[in-house]
Amino acid sequence: MRQRSLFGVLSADRLDGILRQVDEVEYAAGVSIYTTGERRSTVFTLRSGYVKLLRFLPDGQQRIVRLVKPSCTFGLEALVGDTYGHAAVVLERAVVCMIPTTAIDGLRRTTPALHDQLMRRWQIALEEADVWLTELSTGKAPQRFARLLRRLVDANGVAPLFSRENLGAMLAMTPEHASRVVTDFRRNGAISDVTAGRCRCNLAQLSRLAAGGD
Amino acid sequence: MRQRSLFGVLSADRLDGILRQVDEVEYAAGVSIYTTGERRSTVFTLRSGYVKLLRFLPDGQQRIVRLVKPSCTFGLEALVGDTYGHAAVVLERAVVCMIPTTAIDGLRRTTPALHDQLMRRWQIALEEADVWLTELSTGKAPQRFARLLRRLVDANGVAPLFSRENLGAMLAMTPEHASRVVTDFRRNGAISDVTAGRCRCNLAQLSRLAAGGD
DNA sequence: CGCGTAGTTGACCATCATCAACATACGTGG
DNA sequence: CCACGTATGTTGATGATGGTCAACTACGCG
Numbered sequence: 001m002r003q004r005s006l007f008g009v010l011s012a013d014r015l016d017g018i019l020r021q022v023d024e025v026e027y028a029a030g031v032s033i034y035t036t037g038e039r040r041s042t043v044f045t046l047r048s049g050y051v052k053l054l055r056f057l058p059d060g061q062q063r064i065v066r067l068v069k070p071s072c073t074f075g076l077e078a079l080v081g082d083t084y085g086h087a088a089v090v091l092e093r094a095v096v097c098m099i100p101t102t103a104i105d106g107l108r109r110t111t112p113a114l115h116d117q118l119m120r121r122w123q124i125a126l127e128e129a130d131v132w133l134t135e136l137s138t139g140k141a142p143q144r145f146a147r148l149l150r151r152l153v154d155a156n157g158v159a160p161l162f163s164r165e166n167l168g169a170m171l172a173m174t175p176e177h178a179s180r181v182v183t184d185f186r187r188n189g190a191i192s193d194v195t196a197g198r199c200r201c202n203l204a205q206l207s208r209l210a211a212g213g214d
Numbered sequence: 215m216r217q218r219s220l221f222g223v224l225s226a227d228r229l230d231g232i233l234r235q236v237d238e239v240e241y242a243a244g245v246s247i248y249t250t251g252e253r254r255s256t257v258f259t260l261r262s263g264y265v266k267l268l269r270f271l272p273d274g275q276q277r278i279v280r281l282v283k284p285s286c287t288f289g290l291e292a293l294v295g296d297t298y299g300h301a302a303v304v305l306e307r308a309v310v311c312m313i314p315t316t317a318i319d320g321l322r323r324t325t326p327a328l329h330d331q332l333m334r335r336w337q338i339a340l341e342e343a344d345v346w347l348t349e350l351s352t353g354k355a356p357q358r359f360a361r362l363l364r365r366l367v368d369a370n371g372v373a374p375l376f377s378r379e380n381l382g383a384m385l386a387m388t389p390e391h392a393s394r395v396v397t398d399f400r401r402n403g404a405i406s407d408v409t410a411g412r413c414r415c416n417l418a419q420l421s422r423l424a425a426g427g428d
Numbered sequence: 429c430g431c432g433t434a435g436t437t438g439a440c441c442a443t444c445a446t447c448a449a450c451a452t453a454c455g456t457g458g
Numbered sequence: 459c460c461a462c463g464t465a466t467g468t469t470g471a472t473g474a475t476g477g478t479c480a481a482c483t484a485c486g487c488g
Contacts, residue, residue: 055348059426063348080330080337085344109326116294122336123294129343130299134269134277137351138386140443164467172352174445179468212273354475378435391476393436 006045006073006099006117014107021103026095033088033096034075041082041101044075049094050160053086054169064169066128067091073121079104091162092197137172139212144171145181146190146209153201161191161199185209220259220287220313220331228321235317240309247302247310248289255296255315258289263308264374267300268383278383280342281305287335293318305376306411351386353426358385359395360404360423367415375405375413399423 007018024047027033034040036056051068065086068074077085078101108114135147148171152159162170167178185191190209193200221232238261241247248254250270265282279300282288291299292315322328349361362385366373376384381392399405404423407414 055344057348057352058424061352063352065344065347077337077340080334085341108329112323115322115329118333119336120294122333122340123291126291126336126340126343127299129340129347130269130279133279133343133347133351134271137347138271138275138277175467176446176469177444179466180444183468210272388477389435390437390478393434394476397436 006121007114008117014111018099018103018107021100023098024095025098027090027093029090029092031090033090034084035087036085037083039082040084041078042075043073043078043099043101043104044088045073045097045099046070047095047097050091051094051096052089052091052166052170054089055086062169063172064166066125066132067170072124074125076118076122076125079118091166092160136170141171141173141177141181142184142209142214143212144173145178145185146206149191149201150203150206150210153203157201157203158198159191159201161194161197220335221328222331228325232313232317232321235314237312238309239312241304241307243304243306245304247304248298249301250299251297253296254298255292256289257287257292257313257315257318258302259287259311259313260284261309261311264305265308265310266303266305266380266384268303269300276383277386278380280339280346281384286338288339290332290336290339293332305380306374350384355385355387355391355395356398356423356428357426358387359392359399360420363405363413363415364417364420364424367417371415371417372412373405373415375408375411 007015027049033044033051034042036054046068048070051074052064053066053068053074054062055065056062066074068088074088075084077083104114104118108118131151135151136144138144139147145167148167149159161182164175164178164182167173167182168175171178173181182191186194188205190202190205191199192202221229241263247258247265248256250268260282262284265288266278267280267282267288268276269279270276280288282302288302289298291297318328318332322332345365349365350358352358353361359381362381363373375396378389378392378396381387381396382389385392387395396405400408402419404416404419405413406416
């Protein structure tokens with residue numbers, strides 16, 4: 001277990017002190033890690049799987065605000081406030097590191113390099129939020145879906161294909177419409193090989209669709 | 215000129231050192247303060263007026279990602295990277311404080327309280343981005359517009375009424391449709407008194423509309 | 429006075445939501 | 459192992475919402 005990313009800047013003995021306070025936990029899909037407004041002083045990093053960050057509208061509707069990918073940090077709010085701004089729910093079996101804020105607070109006063117790391121994390125989260133807004137909330141449904149897939153494909157050209165309900169909450173559409181878009185993509189060869197929540201992506205086709213080509 | 219917000223935590227002599235490096239500039243509506251990818255090492259705080267943060271899509275379309283209100287910080291990216299992630303354009307005559315990152319960098323290593331302030335700023339920006347996504351990109355057009363107005367009204371019940379094009383870029387709709395929504399709101403009494411880019415808001419009516427009531 | 433920009437309005441069509449029916453997969457208990 | 463119930467996905471029909479294109483108006487400015 002290496003906290004290479006966030007604590008990589010620390011000296012060996014300090015690192016050791018930190019790691020003794022960090023827990024690594026595995027969650028099944030659907031489990032809620034924390035909820036909006038909850039008071040707990042823990043920051044998280046994702047090792048594997050996917051986690052969605054949700055936000056609720058007054059009318060009870062929910063919208064997925066961000067998708068946490070492995071090696072990313074979430075729940076940073078715990079460092080400055082005492083409640084979380086989202087609900088964090090596991091989308092795909094996930095291994096998560098739980099870092100009590102007390103472990104960070106002491107060090108960050110004495111270690112400028114850790115400060116830098118934290119700000120960088122914060123910046124990444126903000127950047128992701130902006131991308132989410134521009135790419136996944138702008139344009140027609142097939143465009144948005146194509147852009148989502150392009151952000152999710154791995155080096156093998158494979159991407160996770162989330163439930164229609166989750167796709168809907170990410171892309172601002174109904175699950176029904178998400179379903180239609182998925183079958184359209186299958187028909188025109190943009191995706192294929194749909195098994196166990198994964199699909200193979202036709203990158204050329206996706207680029208066309210992401211740019212607005214019908 | 216008091217940097218009460220960001221530097222309020224500093225001792226008098228240090229504050230003095232900072233303030234000597236800070237410029238205060240006034241911009242007219244429409245002026246671009248910085249653009250995406252520009253290399254400049256300055257962080258900004260807004261004293262008065264409104265500034266929009268834009269982001270461009272591959273196809274040239276643009277989307278307003280965030281609206282900066284007085285006393286808020288923008289361009290924080292300059293602290294961790296060397297380019298800006300948005301274009302910042304003045305919406306309404308604005309007075310802006312320009313803080314060179316060098317002024318912050320030195321101090322933030324020796325002043326934990328300043329660190330806290332910076333993280334808090336970062337958190338506010340992220341929170342705003344999330345609200346923008348959930349409130350202004352979800353639901354039908356009148357709902358989104360009503361929610362925008364509710365976020366903009368001042369204590370007197372008056373809110374700025376931006377150009378139809380800007381409204382479109384904020385609320386993910388065409389300027390034409392923004393125009394229709396505005397006239398609808400005028401007709402049913404949700405807003406009135408439309409002069410000089412400001413309007414009086416009927417808060418009760420707006421609440422209804424923001425919740426989805428037709 | 430004439431021009432250019434921003435706003436308004438109308439007609440028409442594409443996109444998407446809604447509601448309902450049906451299919452499929454999955455897990456449970458008989 | 460099968461029957462059943464539930465959750466999830468698919469498909470269709472229909473109507474509301476909003477995009478598009480074009481004409482027209484109002485306003486500010488030279």
